[in-house]
Amino acid sequence: MKKTPISTDAEWTFELIEQYDREISRIAAQFNLDTYPNQIEVINAEQMMDAYASVGMPLHYNHWSFGKRFLDTSQNYQRGRMGLAYEIVINSDPCIGYLMEENTMMMQALVIAHACYGHNSFFKGNYLFRTWTDASAIVDYLVFAKHYINKCEERYGVDAVESILDSCHALMNFGVNRYIRPPALTPEQESKNIEEREEYLQRHINTLWSSIEKKQSNTAEDATQNFPLEPEENLLYFIEKNAPLLEPWQREVIRIVRKMAQYFYPQKQTQVMNEGWACFWHYTLIDQMYKEGLVNDGFMMEFLQTHTSVIYQPPFDSPYYSGINPYTLGFNMMMDIKRICEHPTEEDKIWFPEIAGSPWQSTLDYAMRNYKDESFIQQYLSPHLMRELKLFSILDQSSKPNFKVSAIHNESGYREIRSDLANQYDLGYxxxxxxxxxxxxxxxxxxxxxxxxxxxxxxxxxxxxxxxxxxxxxxxxxxxxxxxxxxxxxxxxxxxxx
Amino acid sequence: MSFIIDRRLNSKKKSAVNRQRFLKRYRRQIKKAVEESLKKRSIQDLQQGEDITIARDCTAEPIFQHGKGGTQTRVYPGNKEFITGDEFPRPPGGAGSGGSGSGDASNEGIGEDEFTFHINQEEFLDFMFEGLELPNLVKKQLKSTASFEVHQAGFTSNSSPEKLHLTRSLRVAYARRIALSGASNNELSALRKELWQLESEPVDEISSAKRKALKAQITLLQANKKRVPFLDTYDLRYRNYVRTPIPSTKAVIICIMDVSGSMTQNVKELAKRFFILLYLFIQRNYQHTEVLFIRHHTRATEVDEQEFFYSRETGGTIVSSALELAADIIEQRFPQDQYNVYVAQASDGDNWDNDSETCHTLLKDKILPMIQYFAYVEITSGAHQNLWYEYEKLQRSFKTEFCMQQVRTSADIYPVFRELFSSNID
Structure with missing residues (x-):
């Protein structure tokens, strides 16, 4: 029983977006996608560039580097050197997703499926996001950060704040806790406790430094003891807590940058999975719409054209090659897991005995929730897909003049390629x-x-x-x-x- | 559940502050790029902005990264002919070793070492004219047709209805109502209390009569209170606007250009460029400045901007004709005690044989005492002619008021211009 297509025109309207969203939402629910509520915002190209410049956030404190990014993006966009991303979606509750005004109706539907249901459910489900970010608080925290930094600029001068921010940005990647769960972000408390914290910190630091003289007569054993006792990986945290000369507001600025780094930390570790998951769902959801007759052939042609170009992987010797496309790898792995569940081959049964033949929805859901890129690849990359992508490993030793092909997609190489690729997504690498x-x-x-x-x-x-x-x-x-x-x-x- | 919001009408200039910060931070580099580009582009198309290119190095944001070298294993897609154990020489420059699985982590123009961005005309001119000013600008008499600025200054109780300030008026009314009904309010509540007291007691004749009296008193007071009007005419407050004159210095610039036959098309072109630059500079910085244009061959005429820049003429050259006209104009229309007068002259240095001396005396006796600054630009690639030598003599005696420079090619124009108008501060 085919329904009539929702629209046949390339033009979008708010009513149409609403209708598409309703249908996609219904289908997503049938597939058991668990999402935050969506806040879909229609913006124009320039606003998209603004969002780009401030690392996708709806608002951000001011810094020249965002201006640089904005100039770079707008220059490239105006010259036609690059298209803007079709969507930006923010890990927040409600989940904010941007639709660009210039897009056709098909693109809007694709973006809704991809971002508002794909990424959204990933943000809500994946363990890294659940552990490290607090979706309901992020927008409030951004507001707090922007105000705080504004206030500092008024009080201490733009240059003083800029110099601290420059330094913090340089160390941003080293401002995250990797293993300890941070205390939850609570913006109301944040501003309430802020003075208390400033005072406490300052006092704490003073004791640390003033106790030095008293301990002069310590034993030699003590003198060899390091401070900190264990090496500290979170450089910004250490500086915030221990740097002797910083003013309280400077510590707070460091803390803000640290919090932002922590918020983005899961995204860096789940790029392949996150994009793969979103691509898998936009493909599956739109395909289901087509099966139900909600979209017509023309829509589907346009959709497939866009979809294939998103997941295109140029071979290593192509001039367009710039690393492995996370969309391709992610999408193919998700599709491959579904294939293994539904139509396992003999090989699959040997490699993946526990998922071959299992229901695909729950298997995929489990994978989405409990892995990051590194472990996901290590666990689920199948020989079938390695053959399809024709993967091979190159060993590059600077001591030797030659590159060496250390493994290719054959029986003896599968495991090696798999762990090589997984390592490549290890942040430690x-x-x-x-x-x-x-x-x-x-x-x-x-x-x-x-x-x-x-x-x-x-x-x-x-x-x-x-x-x-x-x-x-x-x-x-x-x-x-x-x-x-x-x-x-x-x-x-x-x-x-x- | 989804909400769909139209944000297209929200402010688009979210990045404006960040952009400004960037421009400020790289001011030095951008200024250098602006000066470079001025040499290349024709000044007529100053109406557009410009693409500015600065080295990407200096805008880099350093982070801890892995350098080249060490042992790495990388996975690539699209194998065609390799089998395990194949070896091949390292590609030069490490090509193909980029990417390294970091996805689009380095999205900023891979392999580009220059950073290009667009600034608009206004910003371009800002950078171009930075540090320039009209020399010897003295505050003379305030402009007679002084412009006014209107701004609010407090409130008044008498004005036209469109200036009515609602909040203020109601506040006054409220205060008046409290003031006028305050006494009866107290009395009223006292009476009510009494009445309430009576009502809780058992009823007898005395108390009922008392109650009646009390009730009558209360109604009377209430009626009195009602008689206090909600809003009265003397509650009304109006915004008060005052006009304050804006002081402005009066200045006039006289541009003199030689359009005689000896001025080849090329030279005229250069002269025009100089004046366009001057014109842009003045327009931009001095809103209350008048600009006059005089062109001359053997006879001088005052023309408008359009004619000055775009029409052609030929003939001999008598420079003094223009100077005389300028002197007349200054004398008649721009009294010294009210105006700062600037004269800029461009010529190829060619002049009628005995005329240069006349120019000398004209300038020395008539013009220079009346004006703030005289800038002379000689556009020639050959030897100087008599006008230059005459002017050189002048310069010795009028060091601050008189200045001359030579322009050879179009690339000289901007530096010479800067030389002539660079502010004395630096």
Whole structure:
């Protein structure tokens, strides 16, 4: 029993968007997608560029780097060098999704399915987002942060705030807790407790530093003890709590940047899954609409054309190649899991005995909730898909002049490729491992960091520059030592007070 | 459950502050780029903005990253002919090793080391004219037809109805009502209390008579209270507006250009460019400045802007004709005690044989004592002619009022212009 198509025209209207949303929402519910309520906002291209510039957030504090991003985006967009993303969706409750005014009706429907039901359910379900972010508080927190930084600018001058923000941004990737659950973000409390915290912090720091003199007669054993006792991976947190010279407001600014970094941390770790999940659902939902006759053939042609270009993966030797397309990998893996559930081959039964033949909806749902990119690939990348994408591993050792093909998509290579690819999405692989190692609290107050070298990979030259930012925050000399797995220091960087 | 919101009418300028901050932070670099681009582009198309390119390096935001080297295993898609164990030389420049699975983490123009963005005309001119000013600007008499600024200054109780201030009026009315009915209010509540007291007691004749009297008193008081009007004419308050004169310095710029036959098309073009630059500069910075245009060959005429820049003429050259006309105009229309007068002259340096001396005396005796500043631009790539030498003599005796520069090519115009009008502050 085919229904009549909702629309046949490329033009959209608010009534049509509402109708499409209702139908997509109904179908999504049939597939048991659990989502936050949606707040769909129609915006124009310039507003989309604004959103781009402030890392997708609906409002953000002011900083020149957002201006730079805005200029870059608008220049590229106006020259036709790049199209704008079709959508931006914010991990918030209600989930805010942007539709661009320029899009056709088909695109609006696609974006609604992709962002407002795909990404939305991922935000709500995935364990990383559940652990690290508080969707209901983020918008309030942004408002608080913007006001606070505004107030600081009024009181201490734009330049003073900018210099702190510059330094914080340089260390933003190192401002996250990776293993300990942070206390929940509560914006009302945030502003209420803020003065209390400022005062407490200042007092705490004073004790730390003033106790130094009293302990002068300590034993030699004590003198060798490091501060902090264990290396600290959250550089911004450590500085916020321990830097001797910072003003209370500067600590609060660091805290704001730290909170933002923490909020974005899950997104970095689930790019493949998140996009794959959203693509899988826009494909499945729109396909279901087509089956029910809610959209016509023309709509479907346009949809498939867009869909295929989104999930296109150029081969490694193509001029368009710029890494593995997370949409392609994610979408194909999701589709592949569904295939393994519904039509497992003999090979699948050996590789995935526990999911072959299981109901696909609950299997996918489980995968979405409990994995991040690294573990998801390690767990679910199938030989079938590796063959389809023709994956191969290249071993690149700087000591040798040649690249070596270490594994290809064959029986002996599957496992290797799978773990190589999974490692590639490990943040430990992407970012150098740098931790706070020691503070010379009895001497010149210098701060020593250690870079634990992984697979002989050195730091980029930008390290010197970042150290300067660190020094701005810490106020005293900074040392950074690159340490091999055997514990030898092979290179060190320094930045001393001017 | 979804809400659909139309946000298209919201402010689009969310990034404006951030953009301004960026422009401010890279002011030095942008200014350099503006100066570079001025050499290339024709000044006539200053009506548009400009694409500014600065080195991407200096706008970089450094973070801790992995450098090149070490051992890495990377997975690529689209294998065609490789089998396990194949080796091939490392591609030069590490091509193909980018990406490295970081997705679109580095989305900012891969492989570009320049950062290009667009600034609009206003910003362009801002950068262009930064640090320039009219020299020796003295506050002379305030402009006779002074412009006024209207602004609110308190409230008045007498004005026209459209200036009525509702909140104020009602506040006054409220205060008046409280003041006028305050006494009876107290009395009223006292009486009511008494009545209430009586009502709770057992009824007898005395109390019922008392009650009657009380009730009558209460109704009387209530009626009195009602008689206090809600709004009275003397409650009304009006916004009071006053006009304050805006002081402005009166200045006039006289542009003199030689349009004689010796001025080739090219030279005229350069002269025009100089004046357009000057014109833009003045228009932009001095709203209350008058600009006059004089062009001359053997005879000088005062023309309008359009004619000055765009019409052609030929003939011999008598520079003094223009100076005389300028002197007359200044004398008749711009009394010294009221105006700051500036004269800018452009010529190829060619002049009628004995005329240069006349120019010298004219300038020295008549014009220079009346004006603030005289700028002379000679556009020639050859040797100087007699006018230049005469003027050089002048410059020695009028160091602050007289200034001359030579322009050879179009690239010189902007630097020369800056030289002539650079502010004395720096």
């Amino acid at each position: 992407l970012e150098p491992n740098i931790q706070i190692y020691n503070v010379d609290i009895k001497g010149d107050r210098s701060l020593t960091l250690r870079h634990y070298i992984h697979q002989e990979r050195p730091l980029a030259d930008s390290a010197d520059h970042v150290l300067k930012h660190l020094r701005t925050l810490w106020g005293f000399t900074i040392h950074l030592e690159s340490v091999t797995s055997r514990g030898e220091v092979i290179k060190s960087y320094h930045s001393s007070t001017p």
